[in-house]
Amino acid sequence: MTDNITWLDFNDAPDQTPENEIIDTEEARTALLERLPEVLKHLFPAGKRLGNTFVVGDLQGHPGKSLTVNLEGSRHGLWYDFATSEGGDVFSLWAGARGMDTASCFPEVLCDIGAWLNLQPAKARTISAPKKNVCQLDTLGPPSCKWNYTDSDGGLIACVYRYDTPSGKQYRPWDVKKRRNAAPSPRPLYNQTGLIASASVVLVEGEKAADALIHKGIVATTAMNGASAPVDKTDWRPLVGKNVTIWPDNDEAGKAYAQKAAKAIAEAGARTVVVMSLPDGLPIKWDAADAVAEGRDIKRFILDSPMTAIKDRAGPPVQGLCTLFKDGSSMPLDLIEPRILTPGGLLVFGGAAKVGKTDFLLNWLIQLAAGEPFLGMRPPRPLRIYYLQAEIDYHYLRERVQGIPLSEEIKDKAGPNMSITSRFKMTLNDNGMECVRMGLEEFNAAGQMDLLVIDPIRNIFDGGPSGHSENDNNSMMYFLQERVEKLRDSINPEAGIILVHHTRKLAKQQVKEDPFLAFSGAGSLRGYYSSGLLLYRPDEESNDRKLVFELRNGSAPATKTLCKSEGQWKEITPVSERLIQQDYGEKLDAERGRKRDMIIQLLSDEAIAGRVYTNNQFADAFEGEAGLGGHKTIRERLSVLSTKGHIKFFKNSKDYGLPPAARSKFGYICVEGMIFPPPASDNLKEDDARQGWLHIKPTHYRCPQTGAVLPVENPDVWVTRDGAEIGG
Secondary structure, three states: OOOOOEEOOOOOOOOOOOOOOOOOHHHHHHHHHHOHHHHHHHHOOOOEEEOOEEEEOOOOOOOOOOEEEEOOHHHOOOEEEOOOOEEEOHHHHHHHHOOOOHHHHHHHHHHHHHHHHOOOOOOOOOOOOOOOOOOOHHHOOOOOEEEEEEOOOOOEEEEEEEEEEOOEEEEEEEEOOOOEOOOOOOEOEOOHHHHOOOOEEEEEOOHHHHHHHHOOOOOEEEEOOHHHOOHHHEOOHHHOOOEEEEOOOOOHHHHHHHHHHHHHHHHHOOOEEEEEOOOOOOOOOOOHHHHHHOOOOHHHHHHHOOEEEEEOOOOOOOOOHHHHHHOOOOOOOOOEEOOOEOOOOEEEEEEOOOOOHHHHHHHHHHHHHOOOOEOOEEOOOOOOEEEEEOOOOHHHHHHHHHOOOOOHHHHHHHHHHEEEOOOOOOOOOHHHHHHHHHHHHHHHOOOOOOEEEEEOHHHHOOOHHHOOOOOOHHHHHHHHHHHHHHHHHOOOOOOEEEEEEEEOOOOHHHHHHOHHHHEOOHHHHHHHOOEEEEEEOOOOOOOOEEEEEEEOOOOOOOOEEEEEEOOEEEEOOOOOHHHHOHHHHHHHHHHHHHHHHHHHHHHHHHHHOOOOOOHHHHHHHOOOOOOOOOHHHHHHHHHHHHHOOOOEEEOOHHHHOOOOOOOOOOOEEEOOOOEEOOOOOOOOOOOOOOOOOEEOOOOEEEOOOOOOEEEOOOOOOOOOOOOOOOOO
């Protein structure tokens, strides 16, 4: 790659700004940042603000969210386009939007900005004559290629321009920070946004070769200037802790560079470093780009190539405490924010039968494939998802998918990014692994897989030689390590995994204390996953569901209360609950009112017949009658009615000729206006005046704050919580 290549440094190039048209750079930058929202609306009328960022489709101003501009903080004014991997400062944003180039015509960009901002030119500078033997910027014509070098957050560090001239290829760097034609110091690595989330990296010579591998789903990088790059001036820190494979060009210069780079990368702290040995018979200078152009299976080619290990670590990766204290590099981007699923992570999503797991999962995955948030869970971009589902036949799966209310925009975005299997009968044993791997490789060929989903574990579970079920901890560990993770790692080690698992029913107290005990095989499964999500019904009579989180890599979000309304899953808040569930809430209110009236009427009628009850006695007597439900449900309604003051209690049973209320701290139940036949009466028929009948008055009530039994102050006054404080 070194033949006929000239690396030019134009620090000494003359100032080419016309006299009397010089705009002060810092003045222009300050003015742009101070008026940034106005500037963005001027450049991109179709854009909009989302929180602390401004979003638009691209530099041409089309609607969308691919290009983001930071509006606050230390990165104020910096932008990044996730679709093109381009980014930079506010000057490059202005230039790109106006169809200009800061590298070749920065003075014109400044003048354009100054005209819009109404800035006055600074005092004209003296323009020196060009120095001898320095080639002017316009002598090479337009560049044939351009590559952007960014940091891990997408901030533009430098650009490299390639010019194809009669004398050979020439490359010119542009240092964005210093705004000059020179390589930055130190020189950055290419594709740092891709490096941060990957454990394995291929180092090649030149941006063209790196892009060729990246387009094949392989995380690749290059040092600035390829084989001519000075290894001591290159910043190798983005490769710390990585498994690095060096793919040299097929020439002596490439082999020599590979050895020097390997040593520098190993010393910088890479986990492992190996150098590929290319097969005999290849053309001179043959490289990774040529391999892609020939249609080779690149992943297979890398796996089959002999490797020379420069640094091979058999043990776990170890970092010194000082390194952890000082490492200020950016965190890897979450696959699902916030920390729901991190790169290479394993998420288990569980729920009991008929709770709506599959419907919830389909809605969630489609939004992720479209790059859209779902119930506060956000992907950084549209995710490539392979959904291995083994429960629903094709026609019923089609019916479910078509029944989800989605906009045409979501369908267009998600469609190419997600593949779903219909129901199949297969165990994930050796033969099943190979069959699924073939499907994954075909899916991955169109774009790197981000997410592997298996639904449910039970239908494809293979516990290894022991042959035990998923309830056995050793079998579950074998399935996770030797089946699921090996399958993922063969395609993309940084892809996330979502496993769908059935749960057993737990008592309400167990759900409150630790709902994740409901997972079958909980010991090994729960100790292995990085995230757990559980969907359950807190009340079988309610349409609400709870979604609870458990995260290993961050703080778990608060439990969400969900409701499915008009085909969509929505989070219920105190403000929105009635809006979302108005009809359902009204039905519940009506049913609760009916039960209240029925219980009060029954207590009153039974007293006239000479029968009174404690809480337990009433629940036993009327279980399954009058639509009151079971014993437990009746007890719960009695508890609510006593707390609200609709029913109270009397303990002076002797005054009415009744035996003491056995084993009841409350006593007998009474309601307002309750009458009881006199003790000596043999005839319970009521006459018009009910002469001699006894009016039962409360002696105690239930305290709504503590639940304690307290004496009433005035038994002749009946007060409920609907209007005033309970008490006599």
